[in-house]
Amino acid sequence: xxxxxxxxxxxxxxxxxxxxxxxxxxxxxxxxxxxSAYRLDSALPTLKFLLGKKAVVxxxxxxxxPAGNVDKKLSLAPVQKYLENKxxxxxxxxxxxxxxxxxxxxxxxxxxxxxxxxxxxxxESFATAHRKHASTHAITKILxxxxxxxxxxxxxxxxxxxxxxxxxxxxIIGGAKIETKVPVISKFLKxxxxxxxxxxxxxxFLVAAGYDVGGSYVDAVSVRAARKLIKHDTVFxxxxxxxxxxxxxxxxxxxxxxxxKKLCGANEANFDMGPATLIMISxxxxxxxxxxxxxxxxxxxxxxxxxxxxxxxxxxxxAGRGGACVVAGGGETVTSILHNKMSRGFTHISTGGGAMxxxxxGAKLWAVDVLEQK
Ligand code: ADP
Ligand code: 3PG
Ligand code: MG
Numbered sequence: 213x214x215x216x217x218x219x220x221x222x223x224x225x226x227x228x229x230x231x232x233x234x235x236x237x238x239x240x241x242x243x244x245x246x247x248s249a250y251r252l253d254s255a256l257p258t259l260k261f262l263l264g265k266k267a268v269v270x271x272x273x274x275x276x277x278p279a280g281n282v283d284k285k286l287s288l289a290p291v292q293k294y295l296e297n298k299x300x301x302x303x304x305x306x307x308x309x310x311x312x313x314x315x316x317x318x319x320x321x322x323x324x325x326x327x328x329x330x331x332x333x334x335x336e337s338f339a340t341a342h343r344k345h346a347s348t349h350a351i352t353k354i355l356x357x358x359x360x361x362x363x364x365x366x367x368x369x370x371x372x373x374x375x376x377x378x379x380x381x382x383x384i385i386g387g388a389k390i391e392t393k394v395p396v397i398s399k400f401l402k403x404x405x406x407x408x409x410x411x412x413x414x415x416x417f418l419v420a421a422g423y424d425v426g427g428s429y430v431d432a433v434s435v436r437a438a439r440k441l442i443k444h445d446t447v448f449x450x451x452x453x454x455x456x457x458x459x460x461x462x463x464x465x466x467x468x469x470x471x472x473k474k475l476c477g478a479n480e481a482n483f484d485m486g487p488a489t490l491i492m493i494s495x496x497x498x499x500x501x502x503x504x505x506x507x508x509x510x511x512x513x514x515x516x517x518x519x520x521x522x523x524x525x526x527x528x529x530x531a532g533r534g535g536a537c538v539v540a541g542g543g544e545t546v547t548s549i550l551h552n553k554m555s556r557g558f559t560h561i562s563t564g565g566g567a568m569x570x571x572x573x574g575a576k577l578w579a580v581d582v583l584e585q586k
Contacts, residue, residue: 280313387507395573
């Protein structure tokens with residue numbers, strides 16, 4: 213898949229360039245929260261490229277889901293401040309595009325307003341590439357449009373994994389939003405050697421396998437999906453787990469997922485994968501040439517349930533340094549990799565969550581489609 217990219221765009225000194233960035237980041241007390249700056253940092257090479265050409269740059273983006281209402285808490289001011297500090301220059305910013313209800317309707321009158329006075333559009337927002345919105349789709353019908361450097365890298369790296377991954381392939385799928393992960397699991401069911409299901413996602417599979425997971429996070433839709441997927445011999449579930457009491461007490465214990473079908477009581481939940489699962493995954497992964505990871509292995513925000521996720525991050529960084537192609541993505545997954553300072557070794561860390569999963573699952577991404585050289 214070849215995109216029209218910024219490198220080929222007719223950008224000269226003084227050209228008015230409108231750029232859509234990934235600005236959906238966490239903010240606390242007006243500051244970008246730690247790892248969530250990754251999305252902003254990823255846009256810096258493109259912004260430097262434009263500023264280097266002395267283009268007149270205007271940035272636009274969104275934060276959160278304000279549903280067409282102006283919500284000061286979701287303003288782009290902290291994003292502007294962060295990027296101005298990094299680039300050591302003042303920047304022009306449009307307000308959060310989702311403050312206007314026409315954005316999510318892909319409204320062409322809104323796209324025309326955004327394009328006012330602009331000559332070129334650059335899309336540097338891969339994380340919204342699965343959305344058909346005015347600032348990512350309708351705008352491309354108005355201005356000559358090109359992909360930013362990170363956007364192109366995302367499409368290139370993820371295409372390699374989706375279409376030309378070197379076997380043996382392994383997937384580690386965890387986290388909570390299992391419905392968004394089913395297309396990726398389905399796409400790789402036959403092609404992959406191993407698909408390890410961890411995190412809260414494993415609960416649905418364990419229920420589908422007849423286990424009682426007590427008070428663990430699980431939903432009926434995911435269990436239905438898991439029932440179909442679990443039949444495949446490439447799908448592997450945790451062999452042990454760390455369970456704790458739901459009420460917040462700091463008691464926890466490691467149990468084996470064995471013949472006893474009752475894993476935990478109603479006031480207990482599975483909060484992390486156990487050490488035997490880590491050993492199983494690391495032994496089976498050893499020969500993998502391509503590894504894809506999405507979704508933490510446990511409730512990593514709460515110690516000691518961070519251990520499974522931290523160890524996966526470390527194991528995959530090592531596999532990448534050993535020569536495997538290791539790709540990871542998803543908001544919380546990326547947070548855990550960066551928090552543990554494990555990014556060195558990963559071949560690609562995606563800025564996309566839903567967009568990456570949709571792309572790898574084989575869906576057409578609206579904003580990619582309109583930038584493709586046909
Ligand atoms: P990502 O953003 O990386 O795609 P998800 O959004 O699917 O991942 O899920 C991340 C969330 O899943 C984290 O907030 C984490 O606390 C939660 N999680 C993972 N495993 C468990 C578990 N066993 N029990 C409860 N929450 C879990
Ligand atoms: C993301 O955080 O994945 C993107 O910003 C897309 O957000 P959305 O799911 O609200 O469209
Ligand atoms: Mg998430």
